[in-house]
Structures are given as structure tokens and as C-alpha cells.
Amino acid sequence: MNFDLSEEHQLLEQSVREWAAREVSPKIHDLDRQHRFDPAILPQMADLGLLGVSVPAEYGGTGTDYISLGLASEELEYVDTSLRVILSVHVGLNSLTLLVWGSEFQKEHYLRPQAQGRKIATFGLTEPAAGSDARGIQTVAVKKGDRYLLSGEKMWISLADVADHFLVFAWSDLEKKKRRDPSGMTAFIVERAFKGFTSGTLGEKWGILAGNTGFFTMNEVEVPDENVVGRPGEGFKIAMFALDQGRYTVAAGATGLVRACRDASVKYAKERTAFGVEIGRHQLVKEMIAQMESDYQAARLLWLRAGWLKNQGRRSTRETSLAKWFATVASERAAGDAVQVHGANGFSDEYPVGRFYRNCKGAVIYEGTREIHKLMQADYLLGYREDRPTRCALPPFDASVAGRD
Numbered sequence: 001m002n003f004d005l006s007e008e009h010q011l012l013e014q015s016v017r018e019w020a021a022r023e024v025s026p027k028i029h030d031l032d033r034q035h036r037f038d039p040a041i042l043p044q045m046a047d048l049g050l051l052g053v054s055v056p057a058e059y060g061g062t063g064t065d066y067i068s069l070g071l072a073s074e075e076l077e078y079v080d081t082s083l084r085v086i087l088s089v090h091v092g093l094n095s096l097t098l099l100v101w102g103s104e105f106q107k108e109h110y111l112r113p114q115a116q117g118r119k120i121a122t123f124g125l126t127e128p129a130a131g132s133d134a135r136g137i138q139t140v141a142v143k144k145g146d147r148y149l150l151s152g153e154k155m156w157i158s159l160a161d162v163a164d165h166f167l168v169f170a171w172s173d174l175e176k177k178k179r180r181d182p183s184g185m186t187a188f189i190v191e192r193a194f195k196g197f198t199s200g201t202l203g204e205k206w207g208i209l210a211g212n213t214g215f216f217t218m219n220e221v222e223v224p225d226e227n228v229v230g231r232p233g234e235g236f237k238i239a240m241f242a243l244d245q246g247r248y249t250v251a252a253g254a255t256g257l258v259r260a261c262r263d264a265s266v267k268y269a270k271e272r273t274a275f276g277v278e279i280g281r282h283q284l285v286k287e288m289i290a291q292m293e294s295d296y297q298a299a300r301l302l303w304l305r306a307g308w309l310k311n312q313g314r315r316s317t318r319e320t321s322l323a324k325w326f327a328t329v330a331s332e333r334a335a336g337d338a339v340q341v342h343g344a345n346g347f348s349d350e351y352p353v354g355r356f357y358r359n360c361k362g363a364v365i366y367e368g369t370r371e372i373h374k375l376m377q378a379d380y381l382l383g384y385r386e387d388r389p390t391r392c393a394l395p396p397f398d399a400s401v402a403g404r405d
């Protein structure tokens with residue numbers, strides 16, 4: 001067992017850390033206050049290779065392993081959750097899904113420009129009336145000749161008003177929809193440019209304010225057969241596969257948020273005095289800081305283990321769920337305590353911990369709520385749930401071909 005990061009990993013961690021500190025940190029406060037997504041960040045992320053991290057060089061990516069995706073997620077969320085969300089939806093939920101389930105046409109036509117950062121992608125499963133209960137979606141895909149007509153509305157979609165490509169889930173078998181039989185669901189690639197597609201931004205959000213979150217509607221959008229991802233009827237399995245990779249980035253990102261809370265709290269505890277001493281000298285303040293450290297270290301080991309399993313090409317649904325559940329709940333605890341350590345100053349926007357507090361909550365809700373992950377973990381233990389092999393699986397990381405194109 002080796003707990004050291006490789007030189008390549010350290011280099012990646014360092015370069016993302018330096019870029020985010022230099023380019024994003026100075027303006028994140030204003031972006032957040034103005035509720036503004038800054039599109040200029042995307043080409044910079046592309047230049048760093050972040051939009052193609054973990055995608056093989058053969059398809060325009062950096063050819064790095066899955067641990068690299070986790071490291072990048074952790075570093076991005078250390079600065080702001082909105083940055084990590086880009087990686088989650090673009091790489092975790094969308095590109096890695098196309099890599100595994102997509103056709104050669106889709107890999108050339110969609111994955112390659114995404115990995116190169118020329119096109120931005122996201123994931124559309126949630127609807128106004130269905131989140132955790134994915135079988136409750138109402139979007140339908142009606143077959144017409146060599147295409148499908150998609151109609152429905154997707155809600156709470158990250159980058160809805162920014163992305164070019166959308167991985168969309170719809171019922172293609174209406175009989176199975178009535179029975180809620182998931183084998184009636186199909187996954188599609190929808191382009192923003194397709195006729196009948198419209199999107200908007202949700203303005204009432206109170207967290208991740210520098211990120212774009214919105215909705216899109218499809219009114220008989222014509223999607224050609226060649227844009228069906230996997231086979232018709234595999235949509236539900238594909239959605240669950242995508243979530244395995246998305247949750248992994250959320251786990252690593254929330255770990256970065258815990259670290260950000262820890263570092264801000266340590267700094268403040270040494271600056272502020274109360275009762276004649278630095279507040280860090282008070283035992284109850286130490287307790288909060290110590291909890292942040294144990295949460296950070298444990299969360300990091302959990303996501304690293306999930307990433308290691310992915311590198312081996314082994315199924316990691318269970319471990320990824322545990323990592324995501326633990327890290328997001330820990331980040332909520334850390335952010336609450338970071339505000340507490342800062343006292344009234346934590347209650348103002350002058351310090352970043354208020355933003356951390358608003359940002360952490362989303363991840364306790366999306367990509368499987370806290371409750372859904374609790375149920376999953378209990379069900380694995382009780383023998384009520386087991387992972388069966390699927391037709392396609394994440395390929396192991398192969399260092400010998402990784403950088404070749």
C-alpha cells in the first residue's frame with residue numbers, strides 16, 4: 001500500500017491549486033455576490049486540460065487516471081463549489097458516460113470537442129416532479145422513422161444555460177413508463193441547437209451563486225437515432241453509471257470544501273483574540289478545528305479508495321456512494337463550524353466561510369440525497385442490494401496507452 005501521490009498527481013494538484021488561487025480566488029467574492037457565472041473560466045479550464053481530465057488522449061483528453069479527476073475536483077472546490085460543479089457535470093456525468101456507453105460516432109462528434117473544451121456538456125435527469133425517484137420522470141421520446149421526438153422539462157440542471165450538449169433521459173416505451181419499468185428508458189444526446197429546445201436560469205437559488213443552474217424544455221425536439229447513447233432501453237442503467245462518476249467528483253469536491261473551512265478557521269483562530277488569548281487557545285474552538293481535520297482526512301481516504309477502484313476497472317458504486325455521503329455531510333458540519341469559529345464575522349460576506357456555508361448544502365441534495373445514500377449503505381449491508389454487472393463498465397486506467405493519441 002502506498003499513500004503517497006505520484007509526481008504526476010502532485011503536479012496536477014499544484015497546477016490546479018495555483019491557477020484557482022491566481023485566477024479565480026480574487027474575483028469569486030464579486031461573482032458570488034453578483035450571482036454571475038463567468039464564462040471566461042471555461043477556456044482557462046480547457047487550457048489546463050481540466051475539461052478532458054481522465055478522458056483518454058485518443059479522444060482529445062489528457063489521458064490521466066481517475067485519481068486525477070478527484071484531485072482536480074478537490075482543488076477546484078477548495079476555491080469555490082461552482083468550479084467543481086463544471087467538472088462534475090461536464091466530465092463526471094457526461095464525458096465519461098460517452099466514453100463508456102457512446103458509439104464511435106458519438107465519441108468523435110461529441111466526446112472529443114468536450115474533452116478539448118470546445119463544447120460544454122451537462123446532464124439532464126431531474127424534472128420538476130422527480131429527483132430522487134428517477135423513474136418518476138415524465139419526459140417522453142416518441143419514435144418517428146429514423147429519429148425520436150423528445151418532449152418534457154428538466155429542472156435544476158447545472159450549466160443548463162451554458163452547455164452545448166445535454167445527456168438527457170426519457171421514456172421511450174410508454175407501456176413500461178406506466179409500469180415504472182426502468183427498461184423503458186433511453187439516454188439521448190441533445191444539442192442546444194436542436195429545434196424545440198429552450199433553456200433558462202433559476203434566479204432564486206441561494207447557494208453556488210457563481211454557478212449556473214437552470215432548466216430546459218424540449219418541445220418535440222427531433223433527435224436522430226445516432227444520438228441514442230447505448231441501446232434503447234438502457235437509459236436508466238446509463239444514468240446510474242453516470243452518477244457513479246459524478247458522485248465521485250462531488251465526494252472529492254466536498255473534501256476540498258472541508259479543507260477550505262479548516263484552513264480558514266485555523267487562520268482566523270490565530271488572528272482573533274477573546275478573553276486575552278487567541279481564540280484557538282479555547283478548547284471548544286480547538287474541538288471544531290480538530291473535527292474538521294478528522295473529517296478532511298477521512299473524506300479524502302474514502303474518495304481516494306473509490307478512485308483507486310476505478311483505476312483498477314473495478315465497480316465502485318458502493319464505495320463512491322459512501323465517499324459522497326460522508327464528504328458532503330462532513331462539509332456541511334465543517335462549514336457550519338467554520339462560521340461559528342468566525343463568530344459574527346462569519347455571518348458577513350467579508351469572510352469566505354459564509355459562502356462555504358451556502359455552497360455546501362447543494363451537494364447534500366444532488367447526486368443522491370443524504371437519505372438515499374444512507375439507504376444504499378444499509379441495503380448493501382443487509383443484503384437487500386447488490387451490484388450486477390452491466391453491459392459496459394468503466395475501463396481500468398492503462399498507463400501504457402494513457403498519453404497516446
Ligand SMILES: Cc1cc2nc3c(=O)[nH]c(=O)nc-3n(C[C@H](O)[C@H](O)[C@H](O)COP(=O)(O)OP(=O)(O)OC[C@H]3O[C@@H](n4cnc5c(N)ncnc54)[C@H](O)[C@@H]3O)c2cc1C
Nearest residue numbers: 123124125126130131132156157158362365366367369371
Ligand atoms: C444546485 C443543484 C444542482 C443540480 N444539478 C443537477 C444536474 O446537473 N442534473 C440533474 O439531473 N439534476 C441536478 N440537480 C437535481 C438533484 O439531483 C435533485 O435535487 C436530487 O436528486 C433530489 O431530488 P429532489 O430535489 O426532487 O428531492 P426529492 O427527491 O423530492 O426529495 C425530497 C426529500 O425527500 C427525501 N426522500 C426522497 N425519497 C426518499 C426515500 N425513498 N427515502 C427517504 N427519504 C427520501 C430526500 O432525501 C429529500 O430529503 C441539482 C440540484 C441542485 C440543488
